[in-house]
Amino acid sequence: MRKNEVDLLVIGGGSGGVRAARVAAGHGARVILAEEHRLGGTCVIRGCVPKKLMVLASRFSREFEDAAGFGWRLGPASFEWERLKVAVDREVDRLEGIYAGMLDRAGVEVIRDRAVFDDPHTVRLVGSGRTICAEHVLIATGAVPSQTRDVPGWRWISDSNQVFEWKTQPRRVVVQGAGYIALEFASLLRLLGSEVTVVMRAGQVLRGFDDEVRSHLQAALIESGIRVVAQAQLTRVDRCMSSDALSVHLSDGQRLDADAVLGATGRLPNTANLGVDKAGVRLDSRGAVVVTDLCCTSSPGIYAVGDVANVIALTPVAIREGHALADRLFGRDASARRPLLTPTAVFTTPEVGVTGLSEEAAVSEFPSEVDVYVSRFRPMKARFSMRTSQTLMKLVVHRPTDRVLGAHMVGPEAAELIQLMSVAVQGGITKAEMDPTLAVHPTAAEELIMMREPARRYAAG
Incomplete structure (x- = not known):
């Protein structure tokens, strides 16, 4: 048996994995973090942070309207999607640099490569072919947008990652889904001036939230100008080759004209092609790593935090659990538990x-x-x-x-x-x-x- 090269190998550079790596290294552990794309995960790179910046940009439209009522005389206002995209991309780059700097100062070795399991304590880097043996392995690969490939014309549907790559602002947008990701994009696009239609299978938005909250928000979104088509779903998307416009067909017989379609029906744990079967790690029906309250998987010495696990998919939860895991494994705190509430x-x-x-x-x-x-x-x-x-x-x-x-x-x-x-x-x-x-x-x-x-x-x- 090969000697362990590191005490902790973290697969994935999301917020939970980065926090675990930093804290473990701070306790004196030898740590390697492998990430094939960018550091920061969903929140920093393609989720919370860039989306919140876009939300803030969208709200200026209402600020201008309110200002007029308070005596301000404002000239014609216009919005440029391209300028916002440049600013958001620059901020994401800055934050990724901060993550990289924190890991470097903590003494964590960062490898930009895809890591897969060969066995419970051996991980292979796909690009270089290098294998690493670790006493503990943390899976922190996050989640990916669920695909809508069962819909004919699915290739014309953007997912919630691809929105951040749109070069121009679409004038007419159809959003499929009624969870928080779908509604946040629908709301900000509407306030930035797009015509937005939300198509959802249910009769009300935000499944799982308080019913009074759901009905109140849905009414407010409709008042803002968003069209809501309930109890329907996309059945086909066609593209007009002469104009690049899209024709969206719904299960209730309606046909909608759009310049872009956003499929935002949720995210799925990023466990595909990770080799978890070779590590003896059990997955649930969604492909999420099954973990205990202490982030332990079915395989001793392998752990999971964040959206990849069958826990609440929120960045603060991932950060808290990554920190607590590192403390339990390498520090003195063996009692850290999940918080009682999840705001x-x-x-x-x-x-x-x-x-x-x-x-x-x-x-x-x-x-x-x-x-x-x-x-x-x-x-x-x-x-x-x-x-x-x-x-x-x-x-x-x-x-x-x-x-x-x-x-x-x-x-x-x-x-x-x-x-x-x-x-x-x-x-x-x-x-x-x-x-x-x-x-x-x-x-x-x-x-x-x-x-x-x-x-x-x-x-x-």
């Missing part, structure tokens, strides 16, 4: 922020013991504009203990507010502890402590 945000316009249980989940767990507090109001900034959309704030409370089980918001800065609410909810705050808190006025956040009477009460009988 999340959807960067549509308006934003969605969520932490804790939805109303439906709370009622399912405590059928006759839930109070629901709801507030709807028009944001102050929109008072002088023609927009009538409202902010939604919602608290889900366990009546016997008065503990806040969940907090939900749809409106400006929802992500920022829900991060702070998550601290309180995870700390076990009660409604009675929130009520006497002094309000900061005038703010939207004060509504969270001004809701006194339940909008709905679930009680026995």
